[in-house]
Amino acid sequence: MDSPQHIGDMTTSSIQNQLRGTHLSATCSTSISSAVYAGQKFIQLNLKVGENDAKTDAKNDAKDTINPTIVILRRVQDSFVNVSQLFAILVRLGHSTPDQVSSFLANEILSSSHYAGSIDGSVFYNDFRTHENPMLQGLWVSYDRAVALALRFDIYEFAKKLFLIDVHDYDRLPKQEKRSLADGDGVDVAAGSPKKRKASDAKPTSENSTNNSKNSAAGSVAAISISTNYPFAEPPLSLDDKNDDLVSSIKAKYGEVFNSDVAATTESIHNIFEPIMSRHQSHLLSVTDIPLDSNGKTALHFAATLAATNLVGAFVGLGLTSPIRGTSDGETPLVSAITVTNAMEKGNFSTLLKNWLYPCLWLVDNQRRSVLHHLASQASAKPDSTRAYTNQIIDYIVQTGGLRRFCEDIVPGQEDTHGNTSLHIAAETEARWLVQVLVELRADVNVANKQGIKPIDFDIVKDVVRGSSVEKGDYLIELIRSGLEVMDKNRELGIHDTDPQKPSQPANGHPPSQTPESASGKIFNSIQELLASTSQEYEAVIESKKQSVNELNKALRDSTIVTANNRFISRKVADNLAYLDNLKLQLNNINEKITTTKQEVPDANISDDDDADFDADEPFRIRSLYDKLGETDEIDEPSPEIIGELPSAAVLQARIKAYEDINSTMETELKALTDYSQLTAKFKKVVSHCTGVPIDEVDELLDGLLDTVEAQQ
CATH class of the missing domain: 1.25.40.20 (Ankyrin repeat-containing domain)
Structure with missing residues (x-):
């Protein structure tokens, strides 16, 4: 399986998808029967589950192989299924621990709004975890939700018979014989009460697993400090065909760890790998750092990519992986961590580096590229x-x-x-x-x-x-x-500097001449001198910076004032330029109009001189007749030439009419100027408004008002 790292940052889901399918398939045998518990009818599925590697282990130690039957009940009355018993399959396969199952049920069912309340009178689940009958203990969910959970966790095929049978066929099923809980082939403890099984299993192994974890962690850290292939990372592990079964089992356990929805701990991972480690102790060293994909990436590479400190610490601490193991390109787990942003986002890169990945700092890949x-x-x-x-x-x-x-x-x-x-x-x-x-x-x-x-x-x-x-x-x-x-x-x-990853040794094999006390004293004195000089330099730099800031502030204020003045002047100049452009445009329009008029009336004798006299009657005069009238007030019978120069009768009548209208208007205006009656009436109204005297009494007031004004002057 190729790594999707070239596409971008790896996520948890992509890692899990890469590891899916690496576990071994499981075999099972099932039987269906009818049963009665606490006065209620149930359809009972009896399931025996075994993994493929169990056959190999049975050859080595057949007496220690115990495979009790898992019982899963479906209630006839409403088809509710005991999901706690259903998830016992995951525990039996080693894909989940009892704690993980209990946590999932609490979070996904008891605390989920999807299962809370009821609709049309149909409840979503029954909590019988403390039922007096051990066969009924657990969480019961409706049929459709039980099927959905089975499909979600890929265990539908194991319980397929229980889901497909019709509850109306209850009477046709063989009856389940009553069995004692003390029988070896009785009810699975995990199905009945996960807490009891956990308590019984944890007591003898908890202390040993913790000690083994600490010892293996110390041993692995000591073993990985120096690479035998220095400065290159260790090449990917070459596997022998004789260890195929062991490799498959280990891959299955890795798949179980990465696919788990519950955060793994060193103890839980130790419990997962303990059966394999105890049975194959002599061959375990040869399969440490087994590659999980075609690029030679180990579980530590994937855990470092995810920035999962719990997985990295467990894998290294248990001796399952080594940080100096490279991929086919020679890239270490540290490179896998820094090429994505997960460690930065989680804020745990320093923890990964200090505790487990520090040896990778001194290694290079196959192209001699360092970190x-x-x-x-x-x-x-x-x-x-x-x-x-x-x-x-x-x-x-x-x-x-x-x-x-x-x-x-x-x-x-x-x-x-x-x-x-x-x-x-x-x-x-x-x-x-x-x-x-x-x-x-x-x-x-x-x-x-x-x-x-x-x-x-x-x-x-x-x-x-x-x-x-x-x-x-x-x-x-x-x-x-x-x-x-x-x-x-x-x-x-x-x-000499000391490097915790590469201890220094004297060339001649003798210890340094100076004692630790003198060396420590010199170091202390040098640090004190360095701090003192640094403090003085820092204060001097701060003081100079303050002066520079003050000078910059003063210069900034001056520049601000100058800039404001320049901006005001610029706006005034821009306004004047716009006004000047407008005047130029108007002048151009006038000149164009004058030029056009000259072209249209070439004989109008329009002068550019503003002081030139202009006679408006000139175009309407009959020059020969006008000259004679100027010489004498009387003229003889007009000659044919004069009559020929006259305009038509219609034009002459129009001109006479225009002159008459002008004369009438002038006479009206003259009359208005000479007649003061209207003006007097207006004046009386103004005086009446200003003095508050009735308009009829204004004439009597005028004489006294005139005397008062003349006296004030």
Whole structure:
């Protein structure tokens, strides 16, 4: 099965889908009978379930193989089914624990609104978990919901006979013989009371399982600290055909763990694998880290991808998987964790790294890519997760004293098959922050890859080296600088850094000359000096920053005032320009109109001179007759030439009519000007309104009003 990791971040469902189908199929034998319990009629299914690996185990120890019958009841009255007995199949197959079944029933039935209340008088479930008759104890649900649950958990085929039989055939079924609960082939304890079975089974094994878990955890951590294939991860496990049955059984258990809806614990996983581990102790080491897909991914790879700390801790602690085991590409579980965002979203990457995945920091894959290569390659696509994982990795390395080894072995010395360092890839992806981190870690900017390209050839690296694009005040940058200062100070004092994953040993086999007390004292003094100098530098930087901020504030205020003034002036200039453009447009329109008029009336003798006299009567004069009238008031009989110049009679009559109308209007206006009666009446109204005197008495008031006005002047 191929991993969907290339598509994007893996989710829990995709992991579960990958692991589905890896479990072994189970065999069963069933029988149907009628039964009566507590005075009620039931259809009883007797079910014997066994896994395929049980046959192999029976050959080794047939006496220890016990396979009691599971009893599942269906009530004839309303077809309700005992779902607690139904889920005993999952417990028998090892797919669920009694606690998981109880938790599911409590959450999905007792606390679910889907089963609460009633509709049309039909209740959804009966709680008979404390019934006095052990055969009836458990939760009872309606027929349709029982079928849905069986289909949901893939156990329908086991109880198929119980669901398909007609309750009206009750009398035709063979009667169930009464049996004592003490019989070995009696009712399954898990079906009757899961709590009792858990209590009886847990007492003798709980303490042993806890101790075994602690011992195996300590042993596995010690065993995985150093890889025999260093600096590469261990290759995928090659399986022998003789262990096929064991491998299938282990895969089945892994499928059970990953498909469980209840969070697994180290103890529960130990209980799941305990039967196999106890029976195949001699062969277990040869199948540790068995691959679960075609890419060689182990269960630890999938658990790390899911960021499931409970699974990772259990798998490593029980010795089932190793963090230094790689895939077919040589990728470690740490790479599986950092290529997705699950650990960042859950906030448990630091826990995964510190407790289980730290040995992967010093390993490379088959293309000689370190964890920094993988972080750099995804920096542009996943900047947030890359930054979060890088922060926590560097923080862990500084805290554990491995900064010198990381700077000397991983940062500058690891080149992939193309000769690219992590700084090459970070520069190509334009991950500015990661470039700065690598430069602070003293990555070599002048090392060339196989194409002759150096990191310093990239502009982004040049900017970081020059300090022109460096982030100020970044926690990780300050942590790296402080760590490197302590490292350099220790080197001057002859103090060797200790790496918990790679213990240092003297070259000559003798212990260092200085005592632990003197070394500790020097370290303490160097730290004190570093803190004192750092505090002084910090205060000086803060003071300079304050002054710079004050100067910037003053400059900002001045600039704001100037900007406001300039904005006002700009608006006034823009308004004046708009007004000027409008005047120009009007002037152009006037000039165009004048030009058009000249073209239409070429003989009108229109002058451009504003002071020129214009005679409006000129177009209507008959020049020959007008000149004679100017010379004398009387004229003789007009000559034919004069008569020929005259317009038509209609035109002359229209002109006479126009002159008469004009004269009439002028006479009316003249009369209005000479007649003051209307004006006097209006004046009287104004005086009456202003003085409050009746209009008839205004004439008597005028003389006194006139004398008063003249006296005031």
